[in-house]
Amino acid sequence: MHQEIQDAFNDHLNAEFYSSYLYLSMMNYFAAENWDGMASWMQLQADEERMHAMKFVDHINERGGRVILQQIDTPKIEFGSVLEAFEDSYQHECLVTRKINQLVDLAAKHSDHAAIAFLQWFVSEQVEEESTVLSIVEKLRKVGDNPMGLLMIDDQVGQRTGSDSEGDAG
Numbered sequence: 001m002h003q004e005i006q007d008a009f010n011d012h013l014n015a016e017f018y019s020s021y022l023y024l025s026m027m028n029y030f031a032a033e034n035w036d037g038m039a040s041w042m043q044l045q046a047d048e049e050r051m052h053a054m055k056f057v058d059h060i061n062e063r064g065g066r067v068i069l070q071q072i073d074t075p076k077i078e079f080g081s082v083l084e085a086f087e088d089s090y091q092h093e094c095l096v097t098r099k100i101n102q103l104v105d106l107a108a109k110h111s112d113h114a115a116i117a118f119l120q121w122f123v124s125e126q127v128e129e130e131s132t133v134l135s136i137v138e139k140l141r142k143v144g145d146n147p148m149g150l151l152m153i154d155d156q157v158g159q160r161t162g163s164d165s166e167g168d169a170g
């Protein structure tokens with residue numbers, strides 16, 4: 001691997017581990033507020049982000065590169081509302097999408113076809129991730145502070161299993 005790509009991949013796997021840490025922090029906020037469905041959703045999301053980081057770890061190792069683990073930043077701990085947490089999540093996914101696109105541009109600059117092929121999975125995944133979180137944000141905006149509406153959304157997102165993103169009703 002070109003050194004510039006290896007460095008960028010190492011930076012990116014740190015961003016994916018940070019995503020996992022951020023969603024674990026959100027999971028704990030929801031658990032503390034007794035939003036069990038949202039806590040469960042965020043735990044699955046945190047697991048998925050760790051899997052994303054591990055895909056970069058495996059790719060670097062398979063290419064004969066060297067994985068350099070770096071310090072993971074402290075995530076936000078407190079949120080003003082469930083909507084704020086999911087809005088933060090959406091903004092974070094948009095940031096990750098921009099980072100993935102920059103990696104694709106870098107891989108193209110170095111004509112690294114293996115890296116381009118590897119990154120295509122993430123390009124598609126980001127479309128799904130942004131769409132899923134935005135859908136939850138829009139539902140939360142509609143219900144506002146209505147307790148029944150919030151309970152229904154909590155129940156719905158709590159139906160998510162490891163193999164889907166939002167929940168069966170979503």
Ligand code: FEO
Pocket residue numbers: 016019048049052093096129
């Ligand atoms: Fe791994 Fe949610 O981006």
